[in-house]
Amino acid sequence: MSSLTLGNRIKSENVTIQASRLRPNTISSGHRACQGCGEALAARCAIDAAYEAANGKIILVNATGCLEVFSCATPENAWKIPWIHSLFGNAPAVASGVAAALSNQKRNDIRIIAQGGDGSTYDIGMGCLSGMFERNDDVLYICYDNQAYMNTGVQRSGATLPFTRTATTLPNSKYMGNDPQTGKNVPQIAMAHGIPYVATASIGHIHDLEQKIAKAVQINGARYVHIHVPCPLGWGFEPSKTVKIAKLAIKCGLFPLFEAENGKVTKSTPIDEVIAVDDYLKAQRRFAHLFSKSASPDPLSFLQKIADKNIEKYGLKKGISNE
Amino acid sequence: MLCQLEGSQAIARAIALCRPKVVCAYPITPQTHIVEGLGELVRSGELSECEFINVESEMAALSVAIGSEAAGVRSYTATSSQGLLYMMEAVYNASGMELPIVMTLGNRTIGAPINIWNDHSDAMSARDAGWMMFFAETNQEALDLHIQAFKIAEKTKNPVMICVDGFILTHAYERVDIPSQEEVDKFLPFYSPEVCLDIEEPLAMGAMVSPDYFMEVRYIAHIKQMKAIETIGSISEEFFQKFKRKSGGFLREYEIDGAETVIVSMGSVAGTIKEVIDELNANGEKIGLLSLICYRPFPADILNKALKNAKKIIVVEKAFAIGIGGFLSREIELAIKDKEIVSVIAGIGGRNITRSMLKECFLQKNNNQSTKFLGLNEGIIEAQ
Ligand SMILES: Cc1ncc(C[n+]2csc(CCOP(=O)(O)OP(=O)(O)O)c2C)c(N)n1
Ligand code: SF4
Ligand SMILES: [Mg+2]
Numbered sequence: 001m002s003s004l005t006l007g008n009r010i011k012s013e014n015v016t017i018q019a020s021r022l023r024p025n026t027i028s029s030g031h032r033a034c035q036g037c038g039e040a041l042a043a044r045c046a047i048d049a050a051y052e053a054a055n056g057k058i059i060l061v062n063a064t065g066c067l068e069v070f071s072c073a074t075p076e077n078a079w080k081i082p083w084i085h086s087l088f089g090n091a092p093a094v095a096s097g098v099a100a101a102l103s104n105q106k107r108n109d110i111r112i113i114a115q116g117g118d119g120s121t122y123d124i125g126m127g128c129l130s131g132m133f134e135r136n137d138d139v140l141y142i143c144y145d146n147q148a149y150m151n152t153g154v155q156r157s158g159a160t161l162p163f164t165r166t167a168t169t170l171p172n173s174k175y176m177g178n179d180p181q182t183g184k185n186v187p188q189i190a191m192a193h194g195i196p197y198v199a200t201a202s203i204g205h206i207h208d209l210e211q212k213i214a215k216a217v218q219i220n221g222a223r224y225v226h227i228h229v230p231c232p233l234g235w236g237f238e239p240s241k242t243v244k245i246a247k248l249a250i251k252c253g254l255f256p257l258f259e260a261e262n263g264k265v266t267k268s269t270p271i272d273e274v275i276a277v278d279d280y281l282k283a284q285r286r287f288a289h290l291f292s293k294s295a296s297p298d299p300l301s302f303l304q305k306i307a308d309k310n311i312e313k314y315g316l317k318k319g320i321s322n323e
Numbered sequence: 324m325l326c327q328l329e330g331s332q333a334i335a336r337a338i339a340l341c342r343p344k345v346v347c348a349y350p351i352t353p354q355t356h357i358v359e360g361l362g363e364l365v366r367s368g369e370l371s372e373c374e375f376i377n378v379e380s381e382m383a384a385l386s387v388a389i390g391s392e393a394a395g396v397r398s399y400t401a402t403s404s405q406g407l408l409y410m411m412e413a414v415y416n417a418s419g420m421e422l423p424i425v426m427t428l429g430n431r432t433i434g435a436p437i438n439i440w441n442d443h444s445d446a447m448s449a450r451d452a453g454w455m456m457f458f459a460e461t462n463q464e465a466l467d468l469h470i471q472a473f474k475i476a477e478k479t480k481n482p483v484m485i486c487v488d489g490f491i492l493t494h495a496y497e498r499v500d501i502p503s504q505e506e507v508d509k510f511l512p513f514y515s516p517e518v519c520l521d522i523e524e525p526l527a528m529g530a531m532v533s534p535d536y537f538m539e540v541r542y543i544a545h546i547k548q549m550k551a552i553e554t555i556g557s558i559s560e561e562f563f564q565k566f567k568r569k570s571g572g573f574l575r576e577y578e579i580d581g582a583e584t585v586i587v588s589m590g591s592v593a594g595t596i597k598e599v600i601d602e603l604n605a606n607g608e609k610i611g612l613l614s615l616i617c618y619r620p621f622p623a624d625i626l627n628k629a630l631k632n633a634k635k636i637i638v639v640e641k642a643f644a645i646g647i648g649g650f651l652s653r654e655i656e657l658a659i660k661d662k663e664i665v666s667v668i669a670g671i672g673g674r675n676i677t678r679s680m681l682k683e684c685f686l687q688k689n690n691n692q693s694t695k696f697l698g699l700n701e702g703i704i705e706a707q
Contacts, residue, residue: 090386097390131379
């Protein structure tokens with residue numbers, strides 16, 4: 001036993017790419033994201049990691065959404081790699097086209113990444129995404145999940161959690177926010193296509209995120225990485241708390257971290273110390289109505305059940321493996 | 324090489340001769356045989372080094388072409404009717420991004436009510452989408468226009484749509500002259516765009532543009548298309564020199580010298596109109612035809628010259644805007660002022676356009692209505 005990795009000697013492989021002096025900076029500072037934007041942070045971590053793993057040979061296809069708008073607006077462009085934006089709902093198909101062109105030119109060394117928010121991924125782009133998966137096109141798709149349509153002013157998407165307050169799911173007499181009977185699970189839908197690699201990641205665990213992206217970018221075929229990206233503006237928390245909020249989501253089990261290959265979960269990241277969902281929800285104004293004096297306790301126990309199920313399903317309790 | 328071929332097969336052969344690197348489409352009647360034909364040419368190896376991709380929708384079909392064209396390779400798709408509407412957001416996107424994609428539109432009407440037969444409603448729905456649009460009169464012209472289309476598109480950095488009447492051309496067997504690969508290679512050079520998605524020279528495509536620049540972007544697109552009139556003319560002339568066949572260009576004249584009445588039409592209906600003209604002129608009438616091939620950019624000056632001696636203009640049009648009337652006749656009015664222009668809406672949803680209908684219509688003297696619906700069954704309307 002020694003304490004070498006704990007600070008006496010930090011080897012370069014133990015440092016995240018983001019912490020390294022040589023980080024690629026695929027997206028430069030000066031873009032227009034809000035302060036503390038989880039999506040901006042995740043994109044930087046993910047694309048830098050992909051860039052490292054692919055020796056800088058990356059082409060990016062971006063769906064419409066916050067990331068597209070804040071990173072590239074004439075005459076400014078924050079990307080130092082080839083980047084294309086076409087529409088809100090077609091990024092996976094555009095990426096399939098880029099992949100077809102490159103495969104035709106025998107340039108399989110160049111890796112293609114399509115990226116979009118949860119709205120483009122879950123809702124309007126679902127058809128194109130499923131088509132790209134089903135054809136097993138050589139594309140890595142990254143979903144930046146901030147659980148609503150942020151770019152248009154925080155409206156509900158298919159990724160919005162039950163009971164969330166958004167601009168289109170205001171708490172009223174019928175529902176305490178977003179209808180709990182709605183929503184879907186895109187990582188599971190991706191797995192159902194039997195594609196070679198699916199993973200969830202979070203900016204609350206950058207090391208894990210970088211490793212998953214580095215792995216994903218090198219696999220051939222369709223791949224899907226789903227990143228949890230808290231949004232200070234849409235969720236209602238201080239910009240300095242973004243990473244903390246992401247960590248709370250992991251710790252309570254509402255955002256399980258796992259990997260799946262060919263449709264089967266192969267690995268999950270156990271939670272050191274499981275916390276109650278309340279600790280996560282309380283920290284955000286989008287759930288404030290669930291904590292008012294008159295609020296019923298049912299929504300909280302509903303959300304707790306989702307977290308408990310995740311913990312069980314993915315084996316997130318320390319010492320209990322999912323296999 | 325002369326062959327007796329179905330129109331769709333002729334188009335598929337033409338596309339294969341243009342050596343696209345990515346072909347991607349979604350089936351819809353009457354376009355299906357074109358894509359099936361191309362699939363077969365890829366399978367047989369006649370079209371080699373081409374990625375043939377089966378997608379889940381027209382939105383994906385054109386989006387794949389957007390991606391592959393942006394990555395720098397020649398790309399092709401085809402659709403009809405509902406399919407064009409389904410991909411419409413990408414139709415505007417492709418022209419906005421100046422991607423020289425070529426698309427065949429097997430013309431079919433638009434529902435509801437659903438109807439698979441021919442008219443030009445689908446093409447008209449995309450007439451303002453920034454694509455160049457050409458209408459083929461015969462299968463030979465359809466074949467020739469596709470070969471010219473890639474050259475026009477790539478030279479002007481603008482997508483091109485070739486409109487081919489559904490069934491009437493797509494499913495009709497006609498004799499066509501298919502050029503050799505060598506001839507086409509000499510006419511259509513290898514495609515290498517000035518800029519594309521390239522890791523050596525990274526660039527951003529499709530970025531947000533603010534009000535400070537947007538109007539200029541649109542203005543340039545307009546000027547670019549108007550200027551393309553020159554390019555289209557010289558490419559059809561070059562085609563004539565190399566293939567010894569007049570195909571494409573702006574319009575085709577028939578019995579125009581001394582004609583008092585000039586018919587204007589687009590697409591395959593010109594064939595029937597010419598027969599009617601022959602018959603009527605043999606009896607002393609003075610009727611001519613202008614078959615408009617290039618619809619976008621709209622060659623107003625060229626039309627103006629061709630129509631200046633006409634006393635009366637009859638526009639036979641296979642689409643109209645509900646609540647206004649014919650599209651083409653309105654546009655002809657832009658090209659030529661102070662002439663009697665009659666709009667004849669014909670062939671909607673596949674309604675037959677017969678010689679006797681046309682004859683009666685061309686001979687009618689005092690028109691009290693400027694829009695007529697050819698072959699309208701009054702009985703059906705009254706019963707409603
Ligand atoms: C066809 C179409 N419908 C709607 C829009 C408007 N729109 C632009 S971005 C957006 C929301 C994006 O949400 P998401 O994908 O979650 O990305 P985020 O902004 O949250 O990162 C919407 C609705 C559009 N651009 N195109
Ligand atoms: S609204 Fe949210 S996702 Fe969009 S830029 Fe701001 S913080 Fe980022
Ligand atoms: Mg979102």
